[in-house]
Each structure stands twice: as structure tokens, then as C-alpha cells.
Amino acid sequence: MVQILSGKAVAQKLKQDITVEIDILKSKGVIPTLGIVLVGDEEDSLSYANSAKKRCETLGAGCNIFKFPAGINQDDLEKKILELNENRDIHGYIIMKPLPSQINEKRIAEIIDPAKDIDCMTPKNIAKVFAGDNTGFSPCTARAVMEILNFYQIPIEGKRAVIIGRSMVVGRPLSMMLLKQNATVTICHTRTRDLAKEAKRADILIAAAGKAEMVTKDMVSPGTVVIDVGINFKDGRMVGDVLYEEVEKLASAITPVPGGVGSVTTMVLLKQLVETCRK
């Protein structure tokens, strides 16, 4: 019988700690406030931004969405980021990705104040993740995956983890986090020669390719733990990167979409907001 790894239970546990922290900060006259930089109108980024705002409202934190047109140029966006660094009412902020193609993401990452970088875009913070140093922030989605694995006590040490996707928000940092817990990690991507063969070798398969329902039954061995990071919209409904109906029949455990990694990601974002606010 497949185990459903619900993100809601994990989010609930994180929520308890965050609520206590917010109450302490409020008693000192500080309302932790999140900034969200949203450029253009990518559906998953909009969903992420709106969900994060709702969570802030529910937990008593502040949230400001800074929305810019998809055609914004590099200089104007950089100016806005520098303003956010100086804005004492914003304690931490996230820049929704992907950014439009005219924007040089690397240059943006370099000017973010690392103390406000709660989704871990700056070279300084990402270097800590790669060095296995826990004193900085982690990319929220990658950390959400680890929170789920740890909450459900999924064994990681010595296991073969296969990640489909090499993004800087999930695939690459997550590979380092799993490595830190002694998994043997493989990252697959668009140029991987025999993706199904690689995926079938996984004890833990993480789908983070950003492609709706691309992981099918022929890519999964019986007994695999399947973590679906994807948030895609198909015919008006939210679906993951895993074709759930097929794969759940083979998996030993699986995260659903919705109600899986996505619901933990926004809670991790708030946790990291509260952490930076406290500092």
C-alpha cells in the first residue's frame, strides 16, 4: 500500500514553530514582513506569490508584492532591488523565477543583500549550501523536500537519490543537501541519455523538471519513494511533474500535487523570513 507523503502535516508542524516566533517578535514591536518581487505573470510564480501572501496574512506576518511588467529592463530592476535592500520595513524578500530573458539573473543575485536573501539566490548564501554549512538560508523548495523526507523519516543514508532537473532553486542545491545526509546522488537533465534507465535506479526519485506529468510508470521501479516538486497548470488544474495515477501504483511513498511539496515551500519561506527578522 502506497504511503501518501502529505505536505499539509509537515506545513502544520512548521506553522506551530513560526507562530511562536512571530508572537515573540510582535511582543517586541516587530512585524516580520516579506517582500515578493514578481516580474511578469508566470502561472506558478503567481500561485506561489499569492499562496505566500495568504500564509503571511493567516500567521500575522506582513507581505508586500512588488509587481513589475515582463518588459522591465535590467537597470530598473536593479534599482528596485537596491531599494528593497534599504527598505527597513521589508525583512526578507524573494525574487520569483524564472526572470524574463532580457534580465541577467546573475547580476541580480549579486546585488541582493545576503541578510535579506531568504530564497538563497546570492553567491554567498548558495556557497554555504554547497559547503554543507547550515548557518545561512536554503532555497525554500529544496529545503521543503528535505523537511518532507525528514518528517516522514524516509531513510536517506546510503540510498540512491535521482533528481530530474538541474535548476538553482531545486536540483543543484537539493543534490548537496542529500549528499550531506550521505545519499548517492545523480542529477538528470534534458541531455541525459537514457532518462528512464537512470530514474529506474532510484530509491528516492525527485521530479523537478518543470514539465507536467513527464514522469511515467516506465521510469519508476517498484518500491521507489517519489517526490514531486512540479507545480504546473494543465487544463486549468494544478498538476505535478509526475503522472500520479500511474506512478502511485508502483511507488512505496509519493507526494501529491496539490498538497505536497508546494504547501511546505511557502511555509519554509516564512520560517526563513522569521529567522532573518530575529537576527
Ligand SMILES: Nc1nc2c(c(=O)[nH]1)N[C@@H](CN(C=O)c1ccc(C(=O)N[C@@H](CCC(=O)O)C(=O)O)cc1)CN2
Ligand atoms: N525564487 C523562486 N521562484 C520560484 C520558485 C522557487 O522555488 N524560487 N518555484 C516555483 C514555484 N513553486 C515551487 O517550486 C511553487 C509554486 C506554487 C506554490 C503554491 O501555490 N503553494 C500552495 C500550495 C500548493 C500545493 O498544494 O501544492 C500553498 O503554499 O498554499 C508553491 C511553490 C516558481 N518560482
